[in-house]
Amino acid sequence: GLAGRVALVTGSTSGIGLAIARRLARDGCHVVLHGFGDPAPIASLEKELVDSGASQAWHVAADLLRPEEIERMVARVGERHGRLDILVNNAGIQHVAPIESFPVERWDAVLAVNLSAAFHTTRLALPLMRQHQWGRIVNIASVSGLVAAPMKSAYAAAKHGLIGLTKVTALETATSAITCNAICPGWVLTPLVERQLQARMAADGVDRDEATRRLLVKQPSQAFVTLEQVAALAAYFVSEEAAQTRGAAWNVDGAYTVA
Numbered sequence: 001g002l003a004g005r006v007a008l009v010t011g012s013t014s015g016i017g018l019a020i021a022r023r024l025a026r027d028g029c030h031v032v033l034h035g036f037g038d039p040a041p042i043a044s045l046e047k048e049l050v051d052s053g054a055s056q057a058w059h060v061a062a063d064l065l066r067p068e069e070i071e072r073m074v075a076r077v078g079e080r081h082g083r084l085d086i087l088v089n090n091a092g093i094q095h096v097a098p099i100e101s102f103p104v105e106r107w108d109a110v111l112a113v114n115l116s117a118a119f120h121t122t123r124l125a126l127p128l129m130r131q132h133q134w135g136r137i138v139n140i141a142s143v144s145g146l147v148a149a150p151m152k153s154a155y156a157a158a159k160h161g162l163i164g165l166t167k168v169t170a171l172e173t174a175t176s177a178i179t180c181n182a183i184c185p186g187w188v189l190t191p192l193v194e195r196q197l198q199a200r201m202a203a204d205g206v207d208r209d210e211a212t213r214r215l216l217v218k219q220p221s222q223a224f225v226t227l228e229q230v231a232a233l234a235a236y237f238v239s240e241e242a243a244q245t246r247g248a249a250w251n252v253d254g255a256y257t258v259a
C-alpha cells in the first residue's frame, strides 16, 4: 500500500490535482498540497485530507513561473519528511489564440508552468527518490500532448514536450524502482474548462448545454471525463503493480484521440 508515502501534487488546490490529492489521501499518503488559493479554504482542505485518511497534509506555496521557488518547494518537502516518494506534475494553464497574435508573455508562461516546472520538480525530486530506492512520477499531460488543435500552440507544444520528458525520465530511471508515466485526459469539467465553457457561451451566444455540446464535439463519448476517473489512473501508476509500466502516455479521453 501507499501508507506513509510522501506525495507532492502540484496545482492541487483545484480541479484534477485536488482529485488526485484526495485519492492519495484516502490511500494513506502524507499529502503535500500545492497551488494558488486563499489560506482559509486551503486549511480546510488540509483537514479534510487528514480526516479522509492522509497521515499528514500540508500546503507548500510556490509560483511555478519561478524556478527558485520550485527549488525552495522541493527542499521544504525534503526537510520536513526526509523523502519524496510520489511526484504528480499536475499544475497547468491554458491560453488560446492564433500563433500570429499569441501574446509572447503567455507563450512563456504556458511553457513554464506546463513543461519547465515539471523538469525542475523532476530533477530536484529524483535524488530523494534514488536515496530511498523508490519513486513514482506522474505527469498530467493532455490529449493536446498527442494531437493538435488550432489556437493551442503553446499548450500543445508544452504537453507534447511533457510526454517527451516523461519518456526520457522513464529511460533514465528504467533499471530502478522509480517510474514515470503521463496521463492524457480529454475534457474534464474543472475550473480551467469552466472558463473555456463560459468563453464559448459568450463568443457563440449559446446556452450552457449547447456550449457543452460544441466543446465536446471532438470527444466521441459526448461526456466529460470525471475527476475520479483521472485520479484512479494516477492511483494505478503510483501503485506497486505498475512497477513495470514505464514511459506510458495513457489516454482517459472518451475516445478523443482514437477518432
Ligand code: NAD
Residues within 6 Å of the ligand: 010, 011, 012, 013, 014, 015, 016, 017, 034, 035, 036, 037, 062, 063, 064, 065, 090, 091, 092, 093, 113, 114, 140, 141, 142, 143, 184, 185, 186, 187, 188, 189, 190, 191, 192, 193
Ligand atoms: P485548474 O485550473 O482547476 O487547476 C490548476 C492548478 O494549477 C491550480 O491549483 C492552480 O493554483 C495551479 N497553478 C496554475 N498556475 C500556477 C503557478 N504559476 N504556480 C503554482 N500553481 C499554479 O486546472 P485543471 O483543469 O484541474 O488542470 C490540471 C491539469 O490537467 C493541467 O495540467 C491541465 O493542463 C490538465 N488537463 C486538464 C484537462 C481538463 O479538461 N480540465 C484536460 C487535459 C489536461
